[in-house]
């Protein structure tokens with residue numbers, strides 16, 4: 001009897017142990033990266049080695065299984081699992097779940113990138129951060145709201161963590177982006193992509209170039225950004241581009257440069273960031289991407305962390321983390337038809353406009369010669385600074401050199417209970433015309449600064465091609 005009792009306890013303890021072990025190994029639920037028309041990248045993390053890891057997926061079932069990697073990441077003291085799915089159908093929703101040893105994740109769905117002619121929606125978050133429970137809660141709420149509004153993907157423009165430590169990366173992915181420990185489930189259903197911010201490079205106590213093997217190693221481990229082909233492995237994945245529908249997204253790392261005349265961050269040492277000034281590798285790569293985008297996309301969006309134009313403290317030319325030098329990029333962005341520059345860094349929510357001489361006479365946000373700069377530094381972290389003149393265009397010429405105009409310097413500065421994100425809806429209007437609808441969505445559901453830009457597609461749509469063929473056939477018939 002005694003023996004049987006002991007055995008019973010042993011079974012109970014074993015079951016308990018197994019149960020807690022089973023829950024523990026799925027440390028970070030699966031999340032999505034690098035959406036393609038025929039593929040998707042799925043990553044997840046465990047706190048013990050799980051060589052028998054895989055993704056199960058299918059159309060309404062889980063009939064396909066693909067083995068995953070099982071890589072120990074020393075900077076996180078965790079195991080990373082990654083699968084690149086290929087050969088999928090475009091704009092198609094798949095079921096999926098992941099297996100780590102004997103543990104099966106929750107079941108999710110993902111949608112492959114859309115057809116070139118389809119509408120889509122994305123959310124731009126910035127400075128969501130991970131500082132404390134209040135910031136974490138607001139950041140998670142922004143991911144939830146973006147998902148609830150039907151975003152096909154989310155991009156965060158840097159400073160998604162307070163610091164690039166293992167603890168803050170765990171918080172971002174367990175408590176905010178996935179529901180591993182109370183976070184949003186949307187990171188498991190739609191891609192969540194990022195730009196590098198200075199807080200990703202910061203190791204929690206100081207900035208130094210050693211971060212390339214600590215905090216930035218963590219950034220690269222969590223992301224699966226497309227390669228930029230850089231000859232320097234430190235810079236690969238720190239800037240990248242991708243196409244989604246009729247738009248090209250060019251994501252840059254503009255945190256600092258080693259050129260003294262363009263230095264835009266006093267604390268980031270040379271060698272800790274890729275150079276960005278004209279003639280640098282990143283700049284030349286960017287111009288190439290811009291040229292391609294002009295030929296094959298209706299919209300070109302640039303995303304980076306620091307803001308070239310802002311009324312926040314980082315907008316001042318004398319600030320230690322100034323975006324001022326980045327204004328050197330404004331002419332080339334306008335030359336190549338960039339439609340919006342989406343940034344963060346300053347904890348403001350702001351809409352600036354630049355343009356050629358005289359643009360201030362009508363302040364046309366839809367004029368392709370003008371360029372909209374949208375700042376979002378409030379997707380978790382509270383908005384800072386005063387709110388004077390927040391809803392009228394103001395000339396900021398007195399601030400420094402070349403003039404620019406800003407409005408919607410939002411009025412909820414300092415209110416810790418409110419956060420926001422830019423919601424962008426891309427609409428195919430037919431006849432080769434596309435429209436991008438922008439608006440700020442605040443955490444209480446209020447909408448601010450809705451505006452639209454309309455652009456002609458450089459690639460004729462199927463209807464236009466058909467009309468051209470018919471016209472050509474008519475001309476040939478007439479000739480005959």
Ligand SMILES: [Fe+2]
Pocket residue numbers: 159197198199305344345346
């Ligand atoms: Fe920042």
